[in-house]
Amino acid sequence: MYGEEPLFGLLNRIGTPVEGHQPWPRYRLGRDGWLRLIKGLAGNGWSLLGLWGEPKAVHAAFREDFSGDVAVVSLDCPQGRFPSLSAVRPAANRLERAAHDLYGLVAERTTDPRPWLDHDAWGVRRPLSEQPAAPVPNPGPYTFLPVEGDGLHQIPVGPVHAGIIEPGHFRFTANGETVVRLEERLGYVHRGVEGLMQGRPVAEAARLAARISGDATVAHSLAFARAVEAALGIEVPARAVWLRALMAELERIANHLGDIGAICNDAAFAFMLAQTSQLRERVLRTADSCFGHRLMMDRVIPGGVAADLPERGTGLLLELVAELRRRFPPLVAIYDGKASLQDRTVTTGFVSTELVTRFGAGGHVGRASGRDQDARRSPGYAPYDELAFEVPVLTEGDVNARVWVRIREVEQSLSLIEQIVARLPAISRGLDHPSVPLEAGRGGEGMALVESFRGEILTWVRLDGEGAVTRCHPRDPSWFQWPLLEAAIGGNIVADFPLCNKSFNCSYAGHDL
Amino acid sequence: MLKHILTSLTGGPVTEAAPAPADPALAELAGKLDKAAKARLGRSLSIREVDAGSCNGCELEIHALNNPIYDLERFGIRFVASPRHADVLLVTGPVARNMREALIRTWDATPGPKWLVACGDCAVSGGLFAGGYACVGPVEEVLPVDLRIPGCPPRPTDLLAGLLALLETSAAK
Numbered sequence: 001m002y003g004e005e006p007l008f009g010l011l012n013r014i015g016t017p018v019e020g021h022q023p024w025p026r027y028r029l030g031r032d033g034w035l036r037l038i039k040g041l042a043g044n045g046w047s048l049l050g051l052w053g054e055p056k057a058v059h060a061a062f063r064e065d066f067s068g069d070v071a072v073v074s075l076d077c078p079q080g081r082f083p084s085l086s087a088v089r090p091a092a093n094r095l096e097r098a099a100h101d102l103y104g105l106v107a108e109r110t111t112d113p114r115p116w117l118d119h120d121a122w123g124v125r126r127p128l129s130e131q132p133a134a135p136v137p138n139p140g141p142y143t144f145l146p147v148e149g150d151g152l153h154q155i156p157v158g159p160v161h162a163g164i165i166e167p168g169h170f171r172f173t174a175n176g177e178t179v180v181r182l183e184e185r186l187g188y189v190h191r192g193v194e195g196l197m198q199g200r201p202v203a204e205a206a207r208l209a210a211r212i213s214g215d216a217t218v219a220h221s222l223a224f225a226r227a228v229e230a231a232l233g234i235e236v237p238a239r240a241v242w243l244r245a246l247m248a249e250l251e252r253i254a255n256h257l258g259d260i261g262a263i264c265n266d267a268a269f270a271f272m273l274a275q276t277s278q279l280r281e282r283v284l285r286t287a288d289s290c291f292g293h294r295l296m297m298d299r300v301i302p303g304g305v306a307a308d309l310p311e312r313g314t315g316l317l318l319e320l321v322a323e324l325r326r327r328f329p330p331l332v333a334i335y336d337g338k339a340s341l342q343d344r345t346v347t348t349g350f351v352s353t354e355l356v357t358r359f360g361a362g363g364h365v366g367r368a369s370g371r372d373q374d375a376r377r378s379p380g381y382a383p384y385d386e387l388a389f390e391v392p393v394l395t396e397g398d399v400n401a402r403v404w405v406r407i408r409e410v411e412q413s414l415s416l417i418e419q420i421v422a423r424l425p426a427i428s429r430g431l432d433h434p435s436v437p438l439e440a441g442r443g444g445e446g447m448a449l450v451e452s453f454r455g456e457i458l459t460w461v462r463l464d465g466e467g468a469v470t471r472c473h474p475r476d477p478s479w480f481q482w483p484l485l486e487a488a489i490g491g492n493i494v495a496d497f498p499l500c501n502k503s504f505n506c507s508y509a510g511h512d513l
Numbered sequence: 514m515l516k517h518i519l520t521s522l523t524g525g526p527v528t529e530a531a532p533a534p535a536d537p538a539l540a541e542l543a544g545k546l547d548k549a550a551k552a553r554l555g556r557s558l559s560i561r562e563v564d565a566g567s568c569n570g571c572e573l574e575i576h577a578l579n580n581p582i583y584d585l586e587r588f589g590i591r592f593v594a595s596p597r598h599a600d601v602l603l604v605t606g607p608v609a610r611n612m613r614e615a616l617i618r619t620w621d622a623t624p625g626p627k628w629l630v631a632c633g634d635c636a637v638s639g640g641l642f643a644g645g646y647a648c649v650g651p652v653e654e655v656l657p658v659d660l661r662i663p664g665c666p667p668r669p670t671d672l673l674a675g676l677l678a679l680l681e682t683s684a685a686k
């Protein structure tokens with residue numbers, strides 16, 4: 001943009017590049033440099049891609065949206081303190097709180113210092129720091145933000161919700177039926193994934209990565225695998241690259257189908273759920289026949305894929321595409337034509353373009369509010385550079401727009417599957433299934449950006465010479481979408497919350513880690 | 514829409530194990546489950562699902578039980594919104610420590626007689642998450658477990674088979 005300094009221009013002035021970080025550069029900054037970075041951020045459109053801690057350092061990743069340049073910056077903080085980014089990038093706040101809870105890093109001048117993942121239940125404080133501490137003897141209750149005003153009442157919901165869903169706490173403040181404020185409290189499904197990955201061989205850590213968020217198991221496995229492959233400079237067989245994309249698109253279709261039905265179901269239109277859940281089941285069964293697992297868990301591994309298509313696989317996939325092409329459009333026509341549905345979804349749960357941009361929200365949440373960003377296209381990765389697809393973008397920012405983005409994405413993914421099946425490279429000679437062994441004796445740092453059905457996943461990994469993970473940070477897209485759900489529900493009625501929530505469908509497990 | 518309703522009315526059920534059983538195992542299971550369910554609980558069994566730290570993979574397959582293909586409700590088994598309405602708690606996940614208390618409170622809120630089913634490898638053994646600072650481990654370390662359904666995640670047919678096993682053991686009690 002005019003008048004803005006390029007990202008690399010600033011970083012080259014204030015930092016020194018670190019060796020062995022792939023495929024994007026990493027810069028080490030001093031404290032002064034970090035403060036100048038914060039100043040630079042205030043005047044720029046760079047998106048925050050992630051922020052994560054280590055015992056004595058903090059890292060953040062950025063993208064200059066205009067050029068697509070990506071960089072990581074690091075600050076050593078031997079005293080465990082660093083200046084907060086939250087004032088200039090509000091999306092950093094929860095990540096900083098998480099870094100504090102896990103590593104004891106203090107974000108100075110933060111906009112919100114409350115704990116986030118730590119609920120005083122672990123039996124230890126700052127578990128991943130060099131010196132974990134004993135728990136506080138009598139922890140006080142979590143303080144919710146104050147609300148004042150006439151006629152306001154609060155509705156606490158969760159962590160155990162009324163449906164088959166993940167746990168989290170929502171605190172609604174309402175005036176009559178109208179929601180004035182929603183405050184989320186998450187962290188209930190924190191399983192300590194980052195801690196468990198530390199010191200594990202890559203293959204074991206990959207199994208943990210596959211379980212960060214079960215609905216995005218392919219995408220998270222892919223992000224982890226690509227980060228490891230970047231760190232080690234490994235090239236995977238061409239067939240594996242294409243099979244991975246195939247699995248990723250199947251996963252996208254299955255999830256969007258399930259969510260479209262669930263959103264309609266929450267608008268008391270159960271017919272759609274009955275129909276789309278049948279289509280979803282069809283996708284899962286095809287995935288099962290093709291890759292041996294309905295969700296395709298543990299099928300994408302560092303070095304390639306763990307399962308190849310059986311001989312009849314391509315036939316099954318083309319049948320699936322044909323059936324969805326036949327059965328999905330009539331359902332879309334019904335969705336579009338039912339006044340009772342439109343009445344609930346149009347203008348409900350509005351999120352502005354400004355807000356999705358400020359938070360760098362991706363996936364259908366960002367794209368339904370005009371943020372034209374898709375990791376498959378920028379930074380882009382194989383084989384998508386050889387495939388034709390469109391990224392649907394709308395500007396209405398309501399539940400209806402998020403449904404339509406999903407509908408369009410299903411259509412695009414069907415076309416992608418056809419293209420992939422038509423061009424799937426043959427298996428390389430000498431391999432029984434398409435993957436290459438990972439060599440020990442090489443370490444390095446790698447990062448990957450991968451588009452899940454929910455949005456962009458960032459995974460950063462550091463490997464030692466023995467082939468073990470010394471630090472891995474997987475950042476689920478939900479981190480930047482959850483805060484916007486709080487904004488989406490404001491001014492709507494309480495009964496519209498399920499619709500807003502389902503149209504986002506943020507991951508609890510992926511966020512809580 | 515009308516066309517869809519007509520097709521649904523004239524096309525026969527999509528539910529598996531109905532006119533043209535695509536999956537004989539499921540068909541057999543359907544018959545057995547029906548009988549056992551009646552013997553023990555009249556015609557109904559109410560399940561409250563609790564995610565105690567799952568990756569949400571298990572939840573996806575539990576959801577699938579409600580789709581018209583598995584159609585759990587035809588056996589009189591249904592998912593309910595409150596533990597106060599439940600006979601069974603179906604628990605997933607390696608019991609995240611942050612969820613431990615909520616799980617216990619949900620169990621306490623469930624009226625007897627009640628059963629607890631640990632669903633998925635995480636709930637059965639702690640899975641990959643056992644031993645970390647953030648998880649307790651298997652559900653049985655927190656509450657008495659009546660039935661374990663392994664799998665990561667268990668397939669919908671495994672879940673159905675598991676619920677049948679529960680009905681048979683509880684009938685024998």
Ligand code: SF4
Nearest residue numbers: 568570633634635665
């Ligand atoms: S058993 Fe598997 S699918 Fe179920 S919660 Fe655990 S990791 Fe996820």
